[in-house]
Amino acid sequence: MGNVSFQGTLPTICFACEFLAVTEDNSIKVEGENGQHNGTEKESFFSHRFPEWMPVAEKLMSLGHIACPIIVASLLMYSKSFISMLFLGHLGYVALSGGSLSIGFANITGYSVLKGLAMGMEPICYQAYGAKRWAILSQTFQRTLFLLLVATFPICILWLNLEPILLWLGQDESTSSVAWTYIKYSIPDLIAQAYFYPLRTFLRTQNINRPLTLSVTVAMFLHFPINYFLVVYLDMGVKGVALASGWNTLNVNLGLLIYLLLSETSLKPWDGATCNTFSKGWHPLLALAGQSVLSVCLEWWCYEILLLLCSLLSNPQTSVAAMGILIQTTSLLYVFPSSLSAGLSILVGHELGADKPGQAQQTTIIGLTLAVLWGSLAVLFTIAVRDVWGKLFTCEPEILGLTSIALPIIGFCELWNCPQTAACGILVGSARPKMGCQINFVSFYLIGLPVAVILAFKFNMGFKGLWFGLAAAQISCTCMMVCTLVCTDWKQQASRAKELTQEIEGGNNDLEADLLT
Template identity: 25%
Template sequence: MVNDQDQLRQPILDSEPDSTALEASNQGDGLESPLEKVLSDTQLPSFKRLRLATWIELNLLFRLAAPAVLVYVVNNFMSLSTRVFAGHLGNLELAAASLGNSGVQLFAYGLMLGMGSAVETLCGQAYGAEKYDMLGIYLQRATIVLTLTGLPLLLIFLLSKPILILFGETPKLAAEAAVFVYGLIPQIFAYAINFPMQKFLQAQRIVAPSAYISAATLGVHILLSWVAVYKLGMGLIGASLVLSLSWWIIVGAQFIYILKSSRCKETWSGFSLQAFSGLWDFLKLSAASAVMLCLETWYFQVLVLIAGLLENPELALNSLAVCMAISGLLFMVSVGFNAAASVRVSNELGAGNPKSAAFSILVVTIVSLMIAVVEAVVVLSFRDVISYAFTDGETVANAVSHLTPYLAITLILNGIQPVLSGKHSYPSS
């Protein structure tokens, strides 16, 4: 593992030349990216250098960020739509689905996504250093580690009812939430395969296919959820089983793309026994990424568990669930920008362009913050009606309206936090 990472530190050109940017700069040693050349050109006036650099970075960033945001938003919306279907079954079902999703499933999501982020960093630097053969090895190595990590998570899902009761939830609510969680068990191992594949593709700047796959799967998911919940009467277990199935559809489609696409022929050369070497080193690296993201998701889980202990747990959970669902959906925009920034920075570092890496962080942070402010304003404008998308209860709508100002503050803070936290993993890789 150490030898793999040492090889990635060679400053080799990775980016495709941009003719406009190259004409804007008269200096460079031939190994710098167009952005690095502009940032290093002291003969250009400061304002012009900043304008050119910003234009180059925005073009590179949005080509990655737009489909990445779509992927994360659509994937989150699948979970959100499942809770919407549950909510229209009744307040108890909405509370149970929210408790099962945020109290149990969110832990698995945060852990798997956090561990998968190590693939994003390693593959991004390998791609920037033109060590293309290592990307497939990292993908397989991550899949093995995440699949093994899923085994103890399986035990937590199976014991979700007594665990929730231990935390003080009512037996009736815990039982319903456990039913929902049981249907999400296959989703654990879909995460274990999906996140490494997703990061593998993103590191190569291949993001549009994942967006198309996720968008198509969302349509299938909504149709199957409607059939399972309303036509077949499968209730909570039907809704969660369909969600698990939808994630496996995404996994299968992405794997077929990797096998068949000519864009992956240099980075995927088939299964290799080399993937079984360095598992412990990869586990330590991925665990560090996972802890950071898990700490961010655990406070959501704590809020949900506390809400279930209040005098009227159904109302507390339902109103908090609406706010968290909105926050989680819009949070995916920032996560998408984080993914784009991770690819940009790791590619530039792999190619030996430190100024470009630092400038990328600055630009993506400002852009993500601006978008978050707009989101907060929109949410405040619809504070009195936004809950009716989830449930018909007027009492819940009033409670959500009172919580919306705090939600707006959360959206703004979440607009920059994922982007800033994402950069901490780069130097350690």
């Protein structure tokens, strides 16, 4: 993957970056190391094509330095849910269906909420780090951790009442019972995730990725034997699978905490924890967290609504089980664009915080190009494995048939999802989650879900129709996000970054109104 990105696309990226650097009088802005314009070159940009390779190559290296460790850590973290699905599948038909339904409900009501709230700290930390205002990182971590822990209380209450909710929604009684059992024992994982998300962002902001990779690696190697011990040796069934997930997240958190205690890094998440600093700077965080959680939840909820719609198809247990496997597949494919998105978010945030709008624009172009390339590879992958992938999870022929039919459609979805995910990361890095929220709502709920329902039920396309609806959502979302980035005034975004860090430090400006409008 790395060779394709660095060799095959470098000339294309260079040309695109040069073209967008041309001013209205057909001159080229030449940027120095600090991102400021040092002069104007009147010659055609074709003559400067080869000298421009070096800054583009450096940008690719910077992205790779950030994104590659995130990819490794994300793949290892994916193994957690992958192993859980394997154990659920081998526990039987009902366990796989109930576990899939429970995981879907947990994503809708729990994990998506925590992840979205935690994303509120990302633009603040990224831009503050670029502006070298170190104290803001620790203060934002403390506020975000408190916010996430408070959010777990209503989520836990909802989870404890899952069974009557599913029965009211018309779900199968045996499947609902298994789902309720699974989600009850997932509460420790929920609380552990509330610590994990802010810790991860705190370290990623500083480009510290190795501790996370090492912690996740150790937790991954322990996850399979822990599952075997709880599920097989102690015969705990779905309870053991759920508890093993929480144990895994706890192991990761312990690894990160040990690193922070023993490392000689100057920044610690608990630094500057006083009542005075804790009580200030909440407005920008809450504004960004509210918009981020809506953006994340709107996209995640669409996937899980599709899972619930499967129960309305003929042979609902088969459809729900197949959808659970396919959602796990999309999670695997999502690792790569989401890692690129995280790298773009960090890099764009750093560059805007350091007042380098030209660098942020160049990062955007390169990132979107790489995302399109990965989307193309995802299409080829899903076509190649369509007949064998489902056998990793189950031997049921009906489930395998549905999985084989839907996998190429998933690949087509990823062709659009990859640039959309990259664009979303750029919006986060530039502190514009509200824009992503609005686009997700229009794409997934005004376009995607209606198309899915019409195709699946009115045109009798069934399982395939649901996935074609998702494809419609991804296409529209990608087009709107890319158009938003094309129209972006990067100098204005750099000014907003300066205002954001000033607001966190208690300065008086109109940033809060800007974030909320």
